[in-house]
Amino acid sequence: MNWKTAIRKNLRQYMMLIVLVGIIIFFQVLTNGTLLKPMNISNLIFQNAYVVILAVGMLLCILTGGNIDLSVGSVVALVGACAGTFIITWGWNPHLSILLCLLIGIAIGVWQGFWIAYVKIPAFIATLAGMLVFRGLTLIILRGLTLAPFPQEYLAYSTGFIPDLFKGINLFGVRNTTSLVLGVLIALIFSLFEINSYRSRKKKGYIVESPYILGFKLVIIAAAIIWLFYTLANYRGVPMVFITLGIILIVYSYLTSSTVIGRHLYAMGGNEKAARLSGVKTRQLLFLVYVNMAFLASVAGIVFSARLNSASPQAGQSFEMDAIAACFIGGASTTGGIGTVGGTLVGALIMGILNNGMSIMGISSNVQQVVKGLVLLAAVAFDVISKKNLKFTFISKLRRKRREEVDLVA
């Protein structure tokens, strides 16, 4: 593969990443460098963590065949309300309450998954009903009131920062040395992991890229990781939610790209009938995807209620739309079978940075909505148009062939 085709092939894949970098540079300039200040990066993470968590779950739903979950915003609110009631009203142990909240999330997922996968109610309808039901339950539980504040132990899981083990030692003048050390460690582990897999692939006779490209890639990624942690270390350190988020991203990336379940998800979205006739248990898979979605929604519920430091009946409104938008901006296909966790992260970041950048510039939230809507439209339009030639010939060819086959048979 020469350079040109490599670039062309990857251009579309990385287009949104390029757009993201462009947006970052754009706002960095317009806000006179406020965007990438340590405090603002910390803010960005807090502001977007729950959207990313929801979007990852939503991606799996979309992969199975363009199914979406409209109820996640309400689930976020309901889980927050449960946490508030357990901890604030009844004074239960925060740690056990969190565990219980996650179990409630799973139970909600079982409910939704049952209707969608086994009774075969269209996901759109079942989750629209869920959206109303769970919002209503939230209002009932909270009696329309907001519960606040949460104890410190509850907040520590998401709005807290990792503790500084090297208090007093300010390496390179950063405020939180542990964060910097952690960043360097992660960069190192990542590089070693990549080099190791490169070696084993080469040994097994795979075609591998030249070691220079690998080195270049590793240096860039490692530098980015260390820079991010260095910046965070200059504020209050690494937020706890960043760790949660990192784990979720790694786990689901791995799940979708390297496991049998992941492959079955893509197969189901690609051609459900063929997947079923190949022994993929499509119903069971659809069920699990919705259980998982509600589970992640409950994680997001805990993260979000901690960020608000209250259980509010209005929490999570229209979160489902942000999550869905992130998936589609990130390149997921509306008919399923296409999309990655990485792409979804990029999609969520584009939305998040637009929000944040415009807020810093003092643009009103009304205008922000318009911009976000247009960005979603532009991203998907770009995708459709850039695929147009390829896609149109492909689909029309397909149609023609199918018709021909019908002819041949009849």
Next chain:
Amino acid sequence: MKKTLLEMRNITKEFPGVKALDNVNITVQEGEIHAIVGENGAGKSTLMNVLSGIHPYGSYTGDIYFEGQECRHLNIKDSERLGIVIIHQELALVPYLSIGENMFLGNEQHRYGVIDWDQTYRKAKDYLLMVGLEEDPRTLIKDISIAKQQLVEIAKALAKNVRLLILDEPTSSLNEQDARKVLDLILKLRQEEGITSIIISHKLDEIEYCADRITIIRDGCTVETLDKKLDNVTEERIIRGMVGREMSSRFPQRENTIQDEVAFEVKNWTVYHELYTERKVVDNVSLNVKKGEVVGIYGLMGSGRTELAMSIFGQAYGSNITGTIVKNGEVLELNSIAEAITSGISYVTEDRKENGLLLGSSIMHNITLPRMDFVSKGGRIDKYLERKTADQYMEMLSIKAPNVEQFVGNLSGGNQQKVLLAKWIYSMPDILILDEPTRGVDVGAKYEIYEIINELASQGKAILFISSELTEILGMCDRIYVMNEGKIIDEVLPSETTQESIMNAIIQASKGGN
């Protein structure tokens, strides 16, 4: 002297890899009923699609003259303007619209875009009377029987001022009584309205009943046109025309690989329709396959062969399934497709695009999908092993593609079919059910697929070979079950039978069965 209404000259239509029509000539005279007969895949429907503009001018070669005028239809509208109306085998009525609305669909009775309901239903009533259907035109299509729907289709054609009515298998889903009614109607319309008809059918008794002339098509060529008045037209005569061809070098040499051991047995297998659960689609079928044996199941479309195969394959089709499956002497309870696969049964679907392949995925991902456990450990895919395995199968079946990363949607029909076979051979079956494994595949790829089948048999696999091509069944199988209307009506050895006698058996059974 009769006037020529339609003449199609030297029509040739090619699809990628397949020549569907090869210099077909057909002449239809004004006021006659002209039948077109031929085996499945002979090119009958393609010819009619050329005539009605579904395959537009330019996508075929040859000339069409209608009333002496050359036609260059670009779409169905063009042909309908001349009064050429085609009624497809699958009726094209909208179930939740009324009879009247359906009749004037695309041809609405309106004034400035506002529909004139009085006129719609008044006219609809008139046309319904013409076809002898006493039904309120406000009735929804879903509420009337298929036989009546067929009549509505004909009335709809009349509403379009039809001159030449083309009926593609008009009676395939009707019982004998209703079928006779439709045929009588066509005769009546000719008499009273002077409407010329072309009928495509493989029910030869019906053709004998109503057709004036019969054109036989075989492998995309016109064989002959018989005139009822001049020739002595009998069913035997037509069958000979339909199937008569040499089959010397079209099949690879079959060695006798049959072992004594019975590998697979199905006993008293009965399946009901998936949606219409009172309808029996497979009726008390019993069959067996020995190791290394290729057993054919021949039947026309709708004979229940696919339903039989899919219901065996972990109940992938059907409801209320009863009967037993015995593999190597052991009774199997297969409640899911995954169980069937792990028990060593593979089903290669007849419809590779709809049911068989992930067109937007790579060859590799398609091949390994049925048995991910072969290339994974603890749920984690060993990508190196997967790649190596896929490479191996791609080479084994000589799939022509740059590498296994290629999207299946970009491959030719023959290569797609080989990917489908690779996928199911990879899943290590003992019993392989092949449903129309050579459909939509060119002659060269067909031969390769036959060779693969022989190779599998010589490895001791038991093979059930479903096909609607008689030559293929006779050329490839050690033993043949003939299926009709859900039942196995005959079991024959290819050495002791002919295509004519198999066709005859089916036609006799259809007569009695209705």
